[in-house]
Amino acid sequence: MKGKLEGKVAIITGAGQGVGKGIARCMAKAGARCVIADFNEKSGRQVAAELEELGSEALFVHCDVTQRASIDSAVTQSLKFFGRIDILVNNAQRAPLTPTAVMDHTDEIIDLCFETGFRGTFRFMQAAYPHLKASQGNVINIASGAGLDGLAGQAAYGAAKEAIRALSKSAAREWGRDGINVNIICPLANSPGVATLLERAPEMEKRMTAGQPLGRIGDCEEDIGPVAVFLASEDSRYVTGHTLPADGGSSMIR
Ligand SMILES: NC(=O)c1ccc[n+]([C@@H]2O[C@H](COP(=O)([O-])OP(=O)(O)OC[C@H]3O[C@@H](n4cnc5c(N)ncnc54)[C@H](O)[C@@H]3O)[C@@H](O)[C@H]2O)c1
Secondary structure (H helix, E strand, O other): OOOOOOOOEEEEEOOOOHHHHHHHHHHHHOOOEEEEEEOOHHHHHHHHHHHHHOOOOEEEEEOOOOOHHHHHHHHHHHHHHHOOOOEEEEOOOOOOOOOEOHHHOOHHHHHHHHHHHHHHHHHHHHHHHHHHHHHOOEEEEEOOHHHHOOOOOEHHHHHHHHHHHHHHHHHHHHHHHHOOEEEEEEEOEOOHHHHHHHHHOOHHHHHHHOOOOOOOOEOHHHHHHHHHHHHHOHHHOOOOOOEEEEOOOOOOOO
16 A cells, blocks of 8 residues: 555544544555644544654645634645645534434434535535646545445434435546546444444444444544545555445445
């Protein structure tokens, strides 16, 4: 994997912790220069510093993906610093911290899931498009088994993730001739977000791994990162519009 992303610049949203951080670390080890775009300044700066310690160039940009101006500014800052954008990973997402029944979903919960996930991804793709076209780049959007399988207690979150998949497939068709590949990862990994969910609803852990072939929750950097590197590299140049679950076999797409 070493060197597979040499010379490339990756923007990773929500990379201040968890899956985004794992992807950023793995991409940096593969030679990419990473932009850590997160609304949590402390953790985002910390991750950028960690990447520098790995010997990689990194930039933290404060970015709230619910605000178009904030996204535009993140893209401008990335270009100013690195001069190009090759990879966009739309990873930032918020969701209720406890499972919520369909009948208990409020407008606020629905908005939270769609603003951060679906609309944030849509806006970032629009803002980055001309630069990805110039670099013949890659988009990797993060969806979820909660959407693929329609998990109980996660209706708005799962729906936002399925909306991201629909957007990704349309963009893959529209942007293929521009040289931009758009793919989707559905991860399962031990992020701080998942740790909080399991603290509040321990019964979820069994549900996450019951019947799962590999029988464990993955590691953000070791299990999810390499899948993102693959989808950002030349190795996957003939793959677009595809959903790749990195979840120990929890979801098998037929
Ligand atoms: N961890 C899993 O098992 C799992 C499973 C399925 C899908 N996912 C998806 O993977 C992605 C990462 O999940 P995670 O578990 O690492 O989450 P997490 O909650 O641990 O981390 C999310 C990160 O996103 C940032 N963020 C949140 N809202 C933001 C905003 N408006 N603007 C900018 N940054 C924002 C947070 O500051 C944080 O750094 C999400 O899209 C999530 O839905 C994760």
